[in-house]
Amino acid sequence: MTATATSRLSGLPDSPADLRTFLHGLPGVDKVGIEARAAALGTRSVKTTAKAQAIDLAIRMVDLTTLEGADTPGKVRALSAKALRPDPADPTCPPVAAVCVYPAMVPTAAAVLAGSGVHLASVATAFPSGQAPLEVKLADTRDAVAGGADEIDMVISRGAFLAGDYAKVFDEIVAVKQAAGPAHLKVILETGELATYDNVRRASWLAMLAGADFIKTSTGKVGVNATPPVTLLMLEAVRDFRERYGRQVGVKPAGGIKTTKDAIKYLVMINETCGDDWLHPDWFRFGASSLLNDLLMQRTKLSTGHYAGPDYFTLD
C-alpha cells in the first residue's frame, strides 16, 4: 500500500495486515435480517405529492447508460440528447444526472453535453471484468478523462478481492483515483460476484478507505445486479463511514432497476437509512436505461391523470 494513500484520512489501517484485520473486524451482516429490513422498507406507501417529488428526484438521479458492443456515435448522441431533455413534451421535466458510456464514446457524448450541467461518466479499467494489467486500466482511465469524462466508473478486481489480496484492490483504486485526477471516482464492487453480504460490507469499506467518491453495486453485466438489500447495506456503510471519518461517499445501484415503483423503494431506503444528506444526485445515482421512460410515464400520469402509451416517450 502506498504511503500517500494511507495518509489521506486519519486513523486508517496502514499495512496490508492491518487492512485485513480492519475489514474482518467490521460487524457481520445477518442475511435474513437485512433482507427482511429491505423488504419492509419496500412496503412504504408513497402517493400523490410525495410520489411526484420522488419521481422528479429519481429522474435527476439517473445515470443514463448505454454499455453495448453495438454502441455507435449515433446511438450515444441520441441518448445524450435525451439526458438533457428527457421529456420533450414537458419542459418542467428535469434533466438526468449523467450519461454513462464506454471510453471510446466519451468524445461523442461530450460534444452534446458540454456546458449543460449533465455529467459525463465513463466506465473504465477494463470494464466489466477488470481482468487487465494495471497499466492498461490506468491508460483506459486517462483516455476517458482526456476525452471529457468528469466521472469514472471503475471496477475492482474481484479476483484479487476473493483471493484475499485486499491490498492489491486498495492500491488499484488509489492508482485509478490518481489517474482520474479531477474526475469523480465511482468504484464498482460487482456485488453479484462477491456473493456474500459480509464481502459487500468489506468491499464497500475498502473502496471508501482507498478514496472512492461513490460506491456502485454492479456492472449490469453479470447475473445478479443491484438488489435492495445490497444497496441498503452499502447505504449503511457510507453512513457509518462518514460517522467515523467525516467524509461523505455516494451510492449507486446499477442494473435491474426498471420501474418507478422500484426506484421509489430505493429513495425510501435512503430516506430511512442515511437521511436528507444523501437525497441528492450528488450522493445517489441510479445506473439505468429503461427506468427513465417508466419514470416519465408515471410523471405524466400524475400530472395529467392519464397513462400515455409507450409511443409518447422517446426510445433512444
Add this chain to the structure above:
Amino acid sequence: MSLFEYAPAPESRSIVDIAPSYGLFIDGEFGEAKDTFKTINPADEEVLTEVALAAPEDVDRAVAAARRAFESWSALPGSERAKYLFRIARILQERSRELAVLESLDNGKPIKESRDVDLPLVAAHFFYYAGWADKLKYAGLGPDPRPLGVAGQVIPWNFPLLMLAWKIAPALATGNTVVLKPAETTPLSALFFADVCRQADLPPGVVNIVTGAGDTGRYLVEHPDVNKVAFTGSTEVGRQIARSVAGTGKKLTLELGGKAANIVFDDAPIDQAVEGIVNGIFFNQGHVCCAGSRLLVQESIAEELLTSLKRRMATLRVGDPLDKNTDIGAINSRAQLDRITELSEIGATEGAERWSPECSLPDRGFWFAPTIFTGVTQAHRIAREEIFGPVLSVLTFRTPAEAVEKANNTPYGLSAGIWTEKGSRILAVADKLRAGVVWANTFNKFDPTSPFGGYKESGYGREGGRHGLEAYLA
C-alpha cells in the same frame, strides 16, 4: 422537516361495515343481552359500536349450547372437521382486508401489522390445525386421543383475532366445542369471526362468543360444565384462574406475562440487531407478552449500539393506525396508557435515564412515544415489571455467564433473544435460558407449527404446533 415526507396513505375503512350494536353469538345465532357496553377506537376515542355484556345466565346458555354441540361435533370423523376448518381459513383469507381494518380500528395497531402479521397468521393457524384433525392418532399422544368437551377460552386485547385463532383452531380440530370471551376493549373481530363461522356453515353451538368484562370471563372459567380452560392475559388474572380451577379436574393452559431479555453480544450483526430490538419492543406498541422489553447489551459495544438504536428510533412513525406508513399505532386503552405512564415515571424517579425521539402525537386518543431507559439496573422496577408498552429498559453485561444470569433473573420466562454471529454461542446460551421461546438473530417471529408458552410466572402449557394439540386431548 425532512426532504422526503410521505404523503398520508390511509387504508379505506369503508371496507368494514360495523353495525350499531352486537349481541352474543350463542348456538349459531346472535341474540340480545340485558346490558351493553361501548367499544371505542383508541386512536380517536370515537365509539365504534355497542356490544352485549354477557350475564351469568348468558354464559350458562352458551356453555349449554356448546355441550349439546359437542356430542355430534366430536363424533365427526377428523377429515370432516378438517373441512370446516379449511373453509374457515379460506374465508378468513378472503376477508382479510376487512378484518385487518377492523382489528386496527378496535385495537389501535398499525394496519401494516394487522395486514402483514396478524391476518396471515390467523389463517395459517386454521390451515395448520385443519391438517391435524384427521391425524390425531399419530400425534404421539396415545393410540386414541379423545377431546375433552367444552373449552372456556378467555383472550387478551393485544392480538384479538390471532389469540382467538390460537385458541379456537386446535380446540375444533381435536373435536372440542368452544365458548370464547374476547377482551372487553377489543370484542369486534371475535364477533366478525362468529359471522365467518356462519358463512362456513359450522354447526350451531360449536363456537360461541360471549362478550363482556372480567366478571363474564370469571364466570366462564368457573363454570362447572366447562372441561378445559385456556387463558392468555396478565399473570395476576392467571393466578386467580389457577386458584379457581384447582381441584376441579378442568384442564388448564395459561399464557401470561413476560419480561424478555434480548441479549446482544459484541459480535452481533449490529444493524440487524437494532432492527430486532426495535421489532422486539415497538412491534404492536409493545403490547406483546413476549416483547423484548429488557435489552441486555454487552458493555463493550453499548454506546455504539445505543447510538444506532436512537438513530433508528427517530425514523419510527407514530400515528394514525390506518395509515399504511405508520409503524407505531395507538395504545389500546386509557387504563393501559395510565399504567405505561406510571411505570415510566417510576423509571425516571428511580434514576434511569429516559429518552424518546422527537415525535408529535395526535391530540385525541391514547398515545405513547417510543421510549428507552438507559442506566437501568436489575433493581429498578422497570427491569422487573411488565410494562406492556413501547418502553425498553437497557441493561449491560460483561460476560456470557452474566448475560444468562441476568436474563434468567426474573419471575417470568416466556421468551428471549440472542444476537451473535457465533453459532456455538447461540446454542450454548439458548440452552441455559429459562424461557419458552428463544429467538436467535431475530425476534417476534411466529409460526403455527412452533409451540409457544412459558416458564415460571409466564404460564404453563404450550400453544401451537403438535404440542398445542395436547392441551385439548385426553
